[in-house]
Amino acid sequence: KAGVTQTPRYLIKTRGQQVTLSCSPISGHRSVSWYQQTPGQGLQFLFEYFSETQRNKGNFPGRFSGRQFSNSRSEMNVSTLELGDSALYLCASSEDPKNIQYFGAGTRLSVL
């Protein structure tokens, strides 16, 4: 079974731009969570989607948003990028919210 796939692997943007990251979960998994990883703040939870509904949200500003499609693929969007948004963004999928989360390799976003 293929693992969690995140695209693209690397992105370079400039301040003020917006960006969309994609996550394809493991086949059969309906829950997708997103995390931001930075050297200063570590791993922080962004949001979780299950069956196209956001069921949990972390403490991030409204510039960070996400959605999930009927095939369980998920996207997250960051608008009006700031330098501090530079991070590794990790997606994790699970069969449902109570099961173990499996992580993708991440998308490394650099904001210049």
Added chain:
Amino acid sequence: GNSVTQMEGPVTLSEEAFLTINCTYTATGYPSLFWYVQYPGEGLQLLLKATKADDKGSNKGFEATYRKETTSFHLEKGSVQVSDSAVYFCALRRGTDKLIFGTGTRLQVFP
């Protein structure tokens, strides 16, 4: 609130040495506890887990025991290899809530 505290790294060891990475947690109720490992340039991989007090998770020679009385979940391995060099994250989860991670501990193993 719920939190995880890990020992500061890096932990530097010679091959075949004994490894302990300390992890303590603060949480109400009975969270599930996890160790994840991150190799350079990769995402997180689940290493082991425990879901209730006194459970022992084990995988690839690594072990950790859920100690409710000391609120700890220390990671141990009897004989580390160079290939174990990575960053190790302790995490907890209450029910279907989000995963809460520690800050990570970098392990460097030298031949």
